[in-house]
Amino acid sequence: MSDKSITASKIIEMAWCDKTSFDSIKNITGLSEPQVIKIMQNNLKPSSFRLWRKRVSGRVAKHHKKLNYTNASSLV
Numbered sequence: 061m062s063d064k065s066i067t068a069s070k071i072i073e074m075a076w077c078d079k080t081s082f083d084s085i086k087n088i089t090g091l092s093e094p095q096v097i098k099i100m101q102n103n104l105k106p107s108s109f110r111l112w113r114k115r116v117s118g119r120v121a122k123h124h125k126k127l128n129y130t131n132a133s134s135l136v
Contacts, residue, residue, distance in 0.1 A: 069103075071089060072104070
């Protein structure tokens with residue numbers, strides 16, 4: 061992590077939020093999507109992790125590359 065004051069709980073909070081993309085998390089913390097997923101897996105209960113992964117897998121809001129202007133306007 062680039063900023064030592066960012067804790068695992070803050071990363072979990074950002075990752076759990078639907079409006080925070082993995083790209084935003086990387087810009088803030090320096091962590092890649094697989095690293096965030098690993099933190100989530102290590103810190104959440106297995107059932108909570110599965111629920112989160114199901115929610116964010118393929119989700120447009122979590123991936124800037126999948127966003128287009130139509131979808132982006134609904135995030136504001």
